[in-house]
Amino acid sequence: MAEITTSATASGAKPSVRAALLAALVISAVTLGIATFELSMADWPSGFVLLVLVPLAALTFIGCGLWSMTLLLQIRPHGVKFAAPVLVYALTLATLIYAPLQEIALQRNFAWHRASRERIVARVEAGELKPNVNYNENLIALGDGEANVSAGGNDIVVDRMEKGSYVLFLTSRGLKHTFSGFLHVPAGADPKDFFEFDDKPPSRLVRYDKDWYFVAN
Structure with a gap:
């Protein structure tokens, strides 16, 4: 049963x-x-x-x-x-x-880290932050003391010009020197004048705000 x-x-x-x-x-x-x-x-x-x-x-x-x-x-x-x-x-x-999932992620990335990045740009302009990597005269390793604002080890790329400094915060960093990131340019400057684009213009260039661009090589 x-x-x-x-x-x-x-x-x-x-x-x-x-x-x-x-x-x-x-x-x-x-x-x-x-x-x-x-x-x-x-x-x-x-x-x-x-x-x-x-x-x-x-x-x-x-x-x-x-x-x-x-x-x-x-x-x-x-x-x-x-x-x-x-x-x-x-x-x-x-x-x-x-x-546009990646675009949404980039917009969030830009908004979340903007204040920290602008503070770092101000320190670069004031001379408080200078290139500190032996093998690259344009690289600043921010270290653990700063917020994580740049991919690939929290390093930023700087290019000092007479009118001010270009500062690149990476969002990706490839093996064959490919990169993308948010580039802060001096007031009124052309992002294409960043030294990384001397040989080849950026493959992607999007204005995010005044003096801020998303770039990729």
Whole structure:
């Protein structure tokens, strides 16, 4: 009798979509996080992590998204709730395609660190901060005493001119001297006159505010 009751209970149990929905939410959140902060993770050594992390996340997202489509077969017998995982993946994909995630991250980065960066610029202009790295006469290692305002070890790049100093706060730093970051220029100066662009103009140049630009080489 007990066996019959157990069998009947098991056969009457309805399939659950909770695990699939939870997996969809976690995978989508991780994918969106990587897409948003990929630029800031591109500096050495985390750039090597991206070489593994991005393809792995992409394959996981695609694979689980395709698998979730099989749950659509459960809608008719068990309800529309089985469409939820597919909907999560579809909304995430639309966000990846149409939302300017990296631009939003850059805007937040600029706003969050602006006060600290402007204070550091003032110290550079006053001569309190000077290049202190032996192998590079344009590099200032801020060290642990300052807020973390520059990628790649919290170093900033300075270029002293007659009209003032160019100060670059890095957001990414690649292996082959590729970089991107927020460049503070002297009042009225041209960001293209920054010494890093002597041989080649910036591949990206976006004005963020007065005397502030986002640049990439």
